[in-house]
Amino acid sequence: MANPTAAMLVIGDEILSGRTRDTNTGYLAERLTETGIALKEVRMVTDDHDAIMAAVRALSGAWDHVFTSGGIGPTHDDITADAIAAAFGVPIDVREDARALMAAHYEKNGIELNESRLRMARIPDGAVLIDNPVSIAPGFTLGNVHVMAGVPAVFQAMVQSVLATLQGGDPVISRTLRLDRAEGEIAGPLGEVAKRHPAVSIGSYPFIRQGRFGANLVFRATDTGLLNEAVAEFAAAFPDAAEI
Amino acid sequence: MANPTAAMLVIGDEILSGRTRDTNTGYLAERLTETGIALKEVRMVTDDHDAIMAAVRALSGAWDHVFTSGGIGPTHDDITADAIAAAFGVPIDVREDARALMAAHYEKNGIELNESRLRMARIPDGAVLIDNPVSIAPGFTLGNVHVMAGVPAVFQAMVQSVLATLQGGDPVISRTLRLDRAEGEIAGPLGEVAKRHPAVSIGSYPFIRQGRFGANLVFRATDTGLLNEAVAEFAAAFPDAAEI
Numbered sequence: 001m002a003n004p005t006a007a008m009l010v011i012g013d014e015i016l017s018g019r020t021r022d023t024n025t026g027y028l029a030e031r032l033t034e035t036g037i038a039l040k041e042v043r044m045v046t047d048d049h050d051a052i053m054a055a056v057r058a059l060s061g062a063w064d065h066v067f068t069s070g071g072i073g074p075t076h077d078d079i080t081a082d083a084i085a086a087a088f089g090v091p092i093d094v095r096e097d098a099r100a101l102m103a104a105h106y107e108k109n110g111i112e113l114n115e116s117r118l119r120m121a122r123i124p125d126g127a128v129l130i131d132n133p134v135s136i137a138p139g140f141t142l143g144n145v146h147v148m149a150g151v152p153a154v155f156q157a158m159v160q161s162v163l164a165t166l167q168g169g170d171p172v173i174s175r176t177l178r179l180d181r182a183e184g185e186i187a188g189p190l191g192e193v194a195k196r197h198p199a200v201s202i203g204s205y206p207f208i209r210q211g212r213f214g215a216n217l218v219f220r221a222t223d224t225g226l227l228n229e230a231v232a233e234f235a236a237a238f239p240d241a242a243e244i
Numbered sequence: 245m246a247n248p249t250a251a252m253l254v255i256g257d258e259i260l261s262g263r264t265r266d267t268n269t270g271y272l273a274e275r276l277t278e279t280g281i282a283l284k285e286v287r288m289v290t291d292d293h294d295a296i297m298a299a300v301r302a303l304s305g306a307w308d309h310v311f312t313s314g315g316i317g318p319t320h321d322d323i324t325a326d327a328i329a330a331a332f333g334v335p336i337d338v339r340e341d342a343r344a345l346m347a348a349h350y351e352k353n354g355i356e357l358n359e360s361r362l363r364m365a366r367i368p369d370g371a372v373l374i375d376n377p378v379s380i381a382p383g384f385t386l387g388n389v390h391v392m393a394g395v396p397a398v399f400q401a402m403v404q405s406v407l408a409t410l411q412g413g414d415p416v417i418s419r420t421l422r423l424d425r426a427e428g429e430i431a432g433p434l435g436e437v438a439k440r441h442p443a444v445s446i447g448s449y450p451f452i453r454q455g456r457f458g459a460n461l462v463f464r465a466t467d468t469g470l471l472n473e474a475v476a477e478f479a480a481a482f483p484d485a486a487e488i
Contacts, residue, residue: 013447016283018273019418019462020449025288029262039260041295044269044286047447051285074428075448076435116431134452153452174263184318187360191320203257203291204319205264208378208397218263 003169003222004037007059010044011052011070011080012150024069024155031159036169036222037065047071052083060087060145065166067159070150072139074116081140084147085124095123098138105136131161170222175231177241182206182213189237190217197230199223216244247413247466248281251303254288255296255314255324256394268313268399275403280413280466281309291315296327304331304389309410311403314394316383318360325384328391329368339367342382349380375405414466419475421485426450426457433481434461441474443467460488 008028014020025042032039040063045051052071059066071080085092098121099113106113120137123129130139130146132154139148139158148158179186183206194202200221207214217234221227235241252272258264269286276283284307289295296315303310315324329336342365343357350357364381367373374383374390376398383392383402392402423430427450438446444465451458461478465471479485 010286013445014449014462016273016286017416017418017464018270018275018277018283021267021270023265026262026265029260031262033262039262040290042254042260042286042288046284073448073450074431076431076438077447111426111428114428114432116435117428119431120428135457151450151452172261174261182355184355184358184361184364187318187320187363188358191360194320201257203321204317205258206317206395208395213379218258220261 003172004064004167005040006032006037006065006067007041007043007063008039009052009055009059009066009068010042010150011047011068012044013046013077015044015070016046023152024150027152027156028067028069028159031163033172035163035166036171037166038169038172047077047079049079049083049086052080053087056084056087056145060143064144066145067162068145068147069155072120072137072147072149074119078119080147081122081124084142084145088124088142088145090125090142092122092124094118094121098123098129101129101138102136130158133157133161172220172222173224173227174218174220175227176219176244177217177231177235177238178214178244179217179238179241180212180214181238181240183215186215186217186238190234193230193234193237196233197226199226200230202230217241247416248308248411249284250276250281250309250311251285251287251307252283253296253299253303253310253312254286254394255291255312256288257290257321259288259314260290267396268394271396271400272311272313272403275407277416279407279410280415281410282413282416291321291323293323293327293330296324297331300328300331300389304387308388310389311406312389312391313399316364316381316391316393318363322363324391325366325368328386328389332368332386332389334369334386336366336368338362338365342367342373345373345382346380374402377401377405416464416466417468417471418462418464419471420463420488421461421475421479421482422458422488423461423482423485424456424458425482425484427459430459430461430482434478437474437478437481440477441470443470444474446474461485 127140371384371386
C-alpha cells in the first residue's frame with residue numbers, strides 16, 4: 001500500500017511579509033519523512049478568513065492529512081479556528097473541556113482567564129483536542145485537519161502529540177552522493193539510472209561552493225535492496241562520487 | 245491604487261522531504277516588501293508535471309505576478325519549463341537566443357554544450373529571458389509567471405533581474421514594539437487600537453524566551469502619519485513596550 005500523504009498550511013502575514021522566516025515546514029517535513037508519511041504540498045496564506053477557508057478545503061480534499069500552523073492565539077488577528085470551522089460548516093464556541101484545561105493552568109499560575117485568553121478555548125464542534133504541554137491552550141483535529149500554534153516550540157510539541165496518534169507508512173530511506181562536477185556533466189548517465197530504477201526516486205540538487213559547481217544526488221526508496229542497486233550502478237559510472 | 249500582488253511557487257521534492265530548507269521564499273518576501281509588492285500566497289509542490297501545472301494556473305489567475313523557483317536545470321527531474329509551457333498551452337523547444345548565450349559562455353570556459361545542458365535552452369514560445377549573471381543558463385517570464393532557478397545564489401540574481409523590470413507600489417513601512425508580556429494580557433486593548441486604525445495592519449507575534457512569554461507587535465502601513473498615530477495610541481496604554 002502506498003504511504004499516507006500530507007499537506008502543510010502555514011497561516012500568517014508575518015511569514016509572507018518576510019519579517020519571520022518559517023521554520024515549522026522544515027520541522028514537519030523531517031518528522032513526516034521519518035514517520036513514512038509523504039508531504040506532498042505546502043501552502044502559505046495571509047491572516048484572511050476566505051483564504052484560509054479555501055486552502056483548508058482544497059488541501060483536506062486532496063491529501064490524507066493537513067497540518068496547519070499559526071493563528072490560534074488570543075489576539076484580533078488570530079482567526080484560524082473560525083476559518084477551519086467555516087471550512088467544515090460546523091459551529092464553533094468556547095468548549096468546556098478546553099476552558100477547564102486552561103482555567104486550571106492559569107489559576108495555578110495566578111494568571112487571569114480574561115476574555116482574550118478565553119478565545120483560545122473556542123473549538124469547532126466535533127474536534128478532538130491536541131495536547132499542548134508548553135503553554136496549555138490546545139490545538140485541535142477536525143476531520144483530517146490538525147490545527148496547531150505557530151510559535152515553533154508549541155508547534156513542535158503539538159506535532160509530536162499528533163504523530164503519536166497516526167498510522168505511518170514504510171519509512172523512506174535515502175543515500176546521498178556528492179559530486180564536484182556540474183550537473184550538466186552527469187545528467188545523461190543519471191537520467192538512464194533513474195529510468196532503469198523506477199522504484200527509486202533520484203533527485204539532483206546542484207550547489208555552488210567557492211565559485212565551483214557541484215551536485216548532491218539523493219537516492220530514495222522504501223526497499224533497501226533496490227536503493228543500493230541504483231546507487232551502485234551510478235557509482236560505477238562516477239567513481240569520484242563521495243557518499244555523504 | 246492598491247499595491248500589486250504576487251505569489252511564490254517553490255518546486256522540488258527536496259524541500260518537501262525536509263532534506264533542504266527553503267530559503268528562497270524568505271528572500272523573495274523581503275525584496276517584494278521593499279518594492280511595494282504584496283506577497284499573498286506561497287505554494288510548494290513536488291517535481292510532478294500535473295502538480296506544477298495546476299499550481300501555476302491557479303496562482304497566475306489569482307495574483308498579479310507569480311515567481312517560481314526550482315526545476316530548470318539539466319537533469320531528468322528538471323521538468324518545470326515543460327510544465328509552465330503546458331499550463332499556458334504554448335509549444336516549447338530549444339530557443340536560439342538561449343542556446344547562443346550558453347554556447348558562447350561554455351566555449352569561453354572550455355565546457356561542452358552537451359544534450360543535457362541544451363535542455364536548459366528549452367524556452368516556451370513567447371517567453372522573455374531572465375538574465376542569469378551567475379551561471380548564464382537563463383530563466384524566463386511567460387505571461388505573469390517568472391521562472392527562476394532553485395540554487396539560492398542564482399535565484400537571488402534572477403529576482404534582482406526581474407524586479408528591475410517591474411512597477412512596484414507604495415513601500416510598506418513598519419514599526420515593531422516588543423512587550424515582555426503574554427499576548428493574553430494585551431489582546432483586548434490591542435484589538436481596540438486595530439479597530440480604530442483600519443489603514444494600519446497590526447500583527448501580534450508571540451515568542452517564548454528563557455521560559456517567559458512575550459510578543460512583538462508589528463504595525464504596518466503605507467502612510468507614516470497613520471502608522472505613528474496607531475503606535476502612539478498603543479504605547480500610551482502600555483508604557484513598558486520597547487521599540488525594536
